Amino acid sequence: MKVNPDLDFIRYMKSAGGDTLKKCYQCATCSVVCPLSTDDKPFPRKEMIWAQWGLKDKLLADPDIFLCHQCGDCSAYCPRGAKPGDVLGAIRAYAYTHYGFPSGLAKMVSSSKNLPLTIGLPALIVLVMWFISGGMRIPTAEAMSQYGFGHFFGHWDWRWLAKNVAFIDLIMVPAFGLAVYAAYRGVSTMWKAMMTQYNVSTVYRPSVNQFIEQFLWPSIKEIIVHTRFNKCGVNVNRVIGHLPLMLAFIALLFVTAYSAFVQDVLGIFYPSLHGPMSMMNPVKMLANVAAIAMIFGVGVLWSNRSAAEAEEGTSATYYDWFLIYEIMAVAVTGLGAELGRLVGVPVLAYFLYYLHLVSVLMLFLYMPYTKFAHLVYRTFAMAFEKYRESEFVGK
Amino acid sequence: MTEQSASGAVLVVGGGISGLTAALEAAEVGNDVFLIEKNPYLGGRVAQLNQYFPKLCPPSCGLEINFKRLNDNRGIRVYTMTSVKSVSGSAGSYEVTCETAPRYVNSNCTCCGDCEEVCAEERDDDFNLGMGKTKAIYRPHEMSYPMKYVLDKDVCSADTLDKIKAACKYDAIDTDMETKTFTLNVGAVVWATGWNPYDPTKMDNLKYNESDAIITNMQMERLAASNGPTNGKILRPGDDKEPESFGFVQCAGSRDENHLEYCSYICCMATMKQITYIRERYPEAPIYVFYIDIRTPGKYEKFREKLMADPNTHFIKGKVADIIPETEGVTVVAENAVTGMKVQQKVDLCILATGMEPAIKSQAAGLGLDVDSNGFVVSDADKGMISAGCAKKAADVVTSAQSATAAALKAIQAAK
Numbered sequence: 001m002k003v004n005p006d007l008d009f010i011r012y013m014k015s016a017g018g019d020t021l022k023k024c025y026q027c028a029t030c031s032v033v034c035p036l037s038t039d040d041k042p043f044p045r046k047e048m049i050w051a052q053w054g055l056k057d058k059l060l061a062d063p064d065i066f067l068c069h070q071c072g073d074c075s076a077y078c079p080r081g082a083k084p085g086d087v088l089g090a091i092r093a094y095a096y097t098h099y100g101f102p103s104g105l106a107k108m109v110s111s112s113k114n115l116p117l118t119i120g121l122p123a124l125i126v127l128v129m130w131f132i133s134g135g136m137r138i139p140t141a142e143a144m145s146q147y148g149f150g151h152f153f154g155h156w157d158w159r160w161l162a163k164n165v166a167f168i169d170l171i172m173v174p175a176f177g178l179a180v181y182a183a184y185r186g187v188s189t190m191w192k193a194m195m196t197q198y199n200v201s202t203v204y205r206p207s208v209n210q211f212i213e214q215f216l217w218p219s220i221k222e223i224i225v226h227t228r229f230n231k232c233g234v235n236v237n238r239v240i241g242h243l244p245l246m247l248a249f250i251a252l253l254f255v256t257a258y259s260a261f262v263q264d265v266l267g268i269f270y271p272s273l274h275g276p277m278s279m280m281n282p283v284k285m286l287a288n289v290a291a292i293a294m295i296f297g298v299g300v301l302w303s304n305r306s307a308a309e310a311e312e313g314t315s316a317t318y319y320d321w322f323l324i325y326e327i328m329a330v331a332v333t334g335l336g337a338e339l340g341r342l343v344g345v346p347v348l349a350y351f352l353y354y355l356h357l358v359s360v361l362m363l364f365l366y367m368p369y370t371k372f373a374h375l376v377y378r379t380f381a382m383a384f385e386k387y388r389e390s391e392f393v394g395k
Numbered sequence: 396m397t398e399q400s401a402s403g404a405v406l407v408v409g410g411g412i413s414g415l416t417a418a419l420e421a422a423e424v425g426n427d428v429f430l431i432e433k434n435p436y437l438g439g440r441v442a443q444l445n446q447y448f449p450k451l452c453p454p455s456c457g458l459e460i461n462f463k464r465l466n467d468n469r470g471i472r473v474y475t476m477t478s479v480k481s482v483s484g485s486a487g488s489y490e491v492t493c494e495t496a497p498r499y500v501n502s503n504c505t506c507c508g509d510c511e512e513v514c515a516e517e518r519d520d521d522f523n524l525g526m527g528k529t530k531a532i533y534r535p536h537e538m539s540y541p542m543k544y545v546l547d548k549d550v551c552s553a554d555t556l557d558k559i560k561a562a563c564k565y566d567a568i569d570t571d572m573e574t575k576t577f578t579l580n581v582g583a584v585v586w587a588t589g590w591n592p593y594d595p596t597k598m599d600n601l602k603y604n605e606s607d608a609i610i611t612n613m614q615m616e617r618l619a620a621s622n623g624p625t626n627g628k629i630l631r632p633g634d635d636k637e638p639e640s641f642g643f644v645q646c647a648g649s650r651d652e653n654h655l656e657y658c659s660y661i662c663c664m665a666t667m668k669q670i671t672y673i674r675e676r677y678p679e680a681p682i683y684v685f686y687i688d689i690r691t692p693g694k695y696e697k698f699r700e701k702l703m704a705d706p707n708t709h710f711i712k713g714k715v716a717d718i719i720p721e722t723e724g725v726t727v728v729a730e731n732a733v734t735g736m737k738v739q740q741k742v743d744l745c746i747l748a749t750g751m752e753p754a755i756k757s758q759a760a761g762l763g764l765d766v767d768s769n770g771f772v773v774s775d776a777d778k779g780m781i782s783a784g785c786a787k788k789a790a791d792v793v794t795s796a797q798s799a800t801a802a803a804l805k806a807i808q809a810a811k
Contacts, residue, residue, distance in 0.1 A: 027646070042735070079646075079651030
């Protein structure tokens with residue numbers, strides 16, 4: 001076999017928390033102690049040698065890097081301190097940047113050097129839109145208690161679409177659209193690479209329905225009940241954090257969809273539905289519970305990660321911490337803005353609401369390039385593993 | 396009590412193959428030598444082996460020659476059951492405080508064995524690494540030197556002690572013996588304190604405590620030795636069944652930052668040697684050796700080639716990281732790094748190739764010794780503190796004997 005090591009890749013690995021990988025001497029302890037590693041295709045020993053050799057194309061087409069939930073057993077038992085768990089994390093970070101589109105944006109988000117730009121760009125977009133909207137003024141406490149943040153971007157009397165909604169849509173829909181497109185593009189490139197690497201030839205193509213029913217939905221079910229997470233025995237603490245966090249995201253997705261439907265569709269016919277929801281509304285209660293669950297969940301993950309770094313020597317990486325800070329920012333600014341509104345301090349409420357919009361925009365816009373991307377790449381890697389074993393594939 | 400000595404005396408700590416060699420080499424050129432040994436017998440780890448390199452001799456072979464040299468030399472004083480408590484002074488004049496534990500058997504003992512027959516109580520047989528028991532009054536092993544019994548008084552009832560005393564025709568039992576402390580004035584000290592097998596229970600994933608079918612390589616030596624607990628038959632502890640398959644787990648604790656970070660040097664060759672033990676008794680039984688790298692330091696490549704040519708001996712590149720106890724035997728789990736597949740191999744007897752931990756590790760600092768990060772003693776020839784054998788580094792018998800001769804030469808020079 002001709003080996004063409006990619007020095008840039010190795011340098012990247014060193015910078016992204018995978019600096020220990022050269023210590024690996026291929027004893028394969030990791031593949032045995034890993035509770036998720038399979039008999040016919042164990043990991044992460046093979047990933048370690050591919051990474052040492054700089055065989056990034058093999059790694060980028062390897063579903064196993066996404067199947068790892070980084071419980072850290074491999075790193076704990078590693079006789080050399082090579083920390084395979086951290087190395088796989090670094091490979092995943094590399095993969096998200098590699099598959100990211102547009103690549104400039106993906107690269108920007110991947111490096112802490114660009115943090116001012118990473119925050120500045122969405123902050124500027126929201127600020128400019130706020131300015132253009134003409135709504136950039138602090139309301140009176142009475143106005144805020146009546147409209148909530150409904151007049152943040154101002155107000156017009158066109159009944160079919162509220163000005164506020166129009167501006168939020170103008171900001172979020174393109175960002176969300178770009179993220180969805182980038183994720184689709186990344187996942188399909190990854191899928192093709194995996195098909196080639198594992199020499200998978202499709203005998204007949206599954207329909208979209210079949211694909212969802214047989215591969216995607218079972219994977220999503222596993223994710224929701226945390227099957228694989230729970231297999232990592234030492235991961236109980238992380239499940240305590242990750243599960244409420246994930247459920248909070250699902251709940252808030254529902255709340256957003258519900259409120260958009262009620263306010264912006266039904267609201268056209270029943271203007272009384274505009275304005276902030278009552279605190280006693282079950283949906284609002286769900287939203288508040290979700291916000292608290294989000295802070296709790298990300299807080300647990302935060303403290304777990306700090307503990308792992310202090311006690312087990314897990315590498316502290318920008319890739320891991322960026323997402324934790326980002327989600328914490330979304331939750332804290334959102335809940336803070338709500339509290340500011342309830343206690344009637346418009347300046348504080350509006351300022352926090354602005355920050356909330358910025359952090360939500362960051363979450364959407366950067367989803368395919370940050371650790372948040374695991375929600376699509378891991379799901380599809382799990383689906384690929386099912387597909388690879390299925391009857392659609394020539395054996 | 397103070398044992399005075401002419402200048403130039405050498406203290407050798409440890410009576411294994413390294414200490415014996417160093418003591419004899421120093422004494423045979425005319426120096427006074429004190430040889431102290433913690434166990435009630437000389438010979439150390441070599442005495443426990445079935446066979447040893449380079450020629451696969453039984454230990455009686457090499458040790459006997461050394462004991463004869465010892466008997467013939469009036470310059471060596473031997474103290475068994477003795478350990479060093481403290482060291483003071485400087486190069487050329489050290490004062491070493493030693494402590495001898497009571498043996499409760501004096502030099503009248505002829506090893507007739509009458510006392511053993513009347514003794515009811517038993518103790519764990521540490522010479523056989525816990526496999527089996529001995530009577531509370533015992534001879535450590537059948538060629539133990541000095542040829543005297545030892546009494547483990549603490550486990551005996553007053554009645555038994557009376558019976559033992561009555562049974563001894565030579566008035567050799569002295570239950571009033573006490574711990575004795577004495578000082579030695581010497582010019583140099585050779586530390587030949589040897590090694591202990593690394594504690595296999597520290598590798599929680601290898602489940603040593605959870606199955607009788609998991610033994611260590613030193614236990615394998617005792618099973619194969621004709622003076623061992625099974626008279627040289629290799630049987631599975633617990634049920635004494637003849638194993639039909641064998642698995643060797645290399646680097647069990649060695650080359651591992653969580654345990655011993657260095658290569659213990661001897662375990663690959665020990666495993667190959669033990670494969671020959673198995674082959675003598677079970678010519679066709681499948682043997683699986685799981686390794687990271689097979690290392691044959693010295694001149695043993697041909698030996699390895701011969702063993703690897705055996706179609707029933709399988710060498711698998713991949714470290715065993717999990718052992719699952721079964722009702723009969725165990726299943727060892729590794730990833731074969733060559734095929735990239737996991738291997739789950741059921742074997743009747745599993746041998747952990749545990750490594751060498753320097754025996755003095757925990758006490759070295761208290762004795763003012765310079766040790767490296769792994770607990771091996773670093774020699775300081777100018778100070779007359781010299782390490783030899785496995786106190787210096789993990790080594791085989793040949794290397795230990797060489798380093799002991801070198802240590803003797805340095806000690807003579809420092810003690811002058």
